[in-house]
Amino acid sequence: MKPKLPGGLNLQRLLPFASLIVLFAGLSIATPNFLTETNLSSVIRQTAVINIMALGMTMIIIAGGIDLSVGSILAFGGLMGTMALEKGQPIVVGVAVGIVAGMFWGFINGLLTTRLKINPFIVTLGTLGIVRGITLIVSNGLPVHNIPQSFSYLGEGILGGVPFVLWILLVCAGAVHVLLEHTKLGRYAFAIGSNPDAAYYAGIPVAFHTISVYAIGGALTGLAGMIEASRLMTGQPTAGQGYELQAIAAVVIGGGSLRGGEGTVVGTLIGAFIMGLLSNGSDLLGISPYLQQAIIGAVIILAVTVDELRKRRT
């Protein structure tokens, strides 16, 4: 068997993709409510937030890191952005504020892991609490309501017949894919996650690139925070709780390895959509939300098992 380059589209990606198709076809047959424009649009909207966060998480995981604080960063970004809107700033500025706010915390996460040389799991477990705490303090625990009506377009609008967020998602995914596969930053992310010593000895500025990856992850999370705020039409300081696990799960189902050095954008998108379809399908089929959680958990383990088996075989 000819070993393949990392990242290239090849057989290994086919299985998650096939599962997605099967799931899609199965749901279309099982329930007439599935294959409707309204439902599909709502699936896209629901998964867009997790999807965009997961794109950043893909880069971080490839570089051998992890970010548990993305749920809190999402709330922080959303809150900062909506507060800017409340003060009368234009929507573009508000969204930019949300992105920069997210990027700031990503930067801090990267800085702490590289400077203090603490395991990113611990660092981001810490910032998960810190960022959530600061968000609650700044907002006094109260959501931001005074937002211009047109802001809802970001999360709920339609462009060219499909939800506007789909375009955002596609642009982000394309950008992250190019970044990972065709730029120095991306190749270094793989190298660092694959063997940090080798990267250092190769003369790669490891700290700089690690921080960059976390910062980009934070920026994408900030954007996701603004989309979430637009869908809720409020800046919720409690938004995004538990999202970190969904984002990580999407990456892992898509073939990312928590040991670093492996992961793809396409895989992550598929992973996020599989989870989105599972929960949407269970809703439509009237499966209890309690059971849904168990199903998704089982799917994560199944996906990773299959992936490991494939790796051992080749």
Added chain:
Amino acid sequence: MLLRLKGIEKRFGGLTALRNGNLTVNAGEVHLLMGENGAGKSTLMKIVAGLLQPDGGTFEWKGQPVAFSRPADAAALGIAMVHQESLLAPHLSVAENIFLGREQSFWVKRREVVARAAKLIEEHRFPLNAEWRVDRLSPAGKQLVEICRAISQGSSLLIFDEPTSSLSDAETAEVFKIVRTLKARGMGVIYITHRLDELRSVGDQVTVLRDGATVHTSPMAELTTDQLIRHMVGRELSALYARTPVAPGEVVLSIDQLCVPPLLKKISLNVRAGEIVGLAGLVGAGRTELCRAIFGVDRCASGRILINGKEQRLRSPQDAAAAGIALIPEDRQRTGLATARPIGENTNLASLDKVSRYGLVDQAAADRVTTDFIARLRIRAESPQQRAGRLSGGNQQKVVIAKWLARGARVFLFDEPTRGIDVGAKAEVFEVMDELARQGAAILMVSSELPELLQIADRILVMRAGVLTGELARGATQEQVMRLAAFHDARPEAAQAGSAA
């Protein structure tokens, strides 16, 4: 003159790795750096390559004093190093690893990188493919990637830290050819090795380190091998290893028509009590795979393994260990050692039962085992509590050997046991093997160093491409072995096969 080091000192906490390192290297010269395990060779070279900073002494590069704070500083001046322990990114391709850290622009053009790497590989006829992923390569393949990496940097000084310890003879010859080409181009080369047989074919100048200090430097031609060994170990020691003759007893290990996909086909052999059987062959011939199959790591498709005439079902290393088989693996970093744990824990890891009672470890007894082996195998360590990963390469190998010796067994499989260990320690390891044989153990030993295999083994089995191609009695010559081992179609798969399982 390229490089001049004078009175270099380096301390790691309480341990002095270098006291007085002196070394002068000229352009167009191959300089051998010799010394026992832990003498400070790698440390000195890491200082030259900017991976470590010296605590004292002077460091001149082309007549100018220099100080490096990062590997990139050394690289910028034209110093490159092939490391003793593989330093590659396993998930990236061969091409990407070769040029890692030297991408010219923000955008990475994969096709261009692959083409450049392919050209380099083609030029030297390495059995590599620029697009292979590095984690699929055997140790030898990885070594070649490191060499490509170093030569591609266009450096004026190249450091090889034991580049051939995991290479076959054919590949070693190729490395020598490269070294000679580099030398002809006017580059300086520093070459560290423990393989005495390869020195003369390549070295011009030799410097010997002992206990962190330079004790000798001279042209290679002025030195006999015995003198060299005396400088290294500081005492008389013969390069010849003697066996105590023992009459072989009953057949202990018997293998019958063993097939292990994808490589091994119909292997049959016997090893008697008190016998040391050598297993020769090129890298990729399947010697390691055979050891792994006997030890229960790889599944056998067909065939039988018998211990003392009883058929065994070996589905895991536990089964094999219970049947009285021990494997000393070749890849010490991956399968041999808990690098973050103390030496003492490593030596007792496989034999905790022996030093515990009612499930509780008798620490005093465990410590006795450790100190005993530190003395017997001359492990150069600060204390038994030192982390195993902090030892020099050769001393790590000795800890792995100690772990399995401590356990005891009826059948020992030694896979490249002397890789990277110094002459003195080799003699110790062979003494231990001799002693085991006298006590009635059956020993199967894989080694790529033919001279020592010919000296120590009672008979030699030769493998080629997964099959046994012949058996030679004691007294065989290197040529006879090579004829059975060599394969003429130099397939690129050779460098890849080692890690296929």
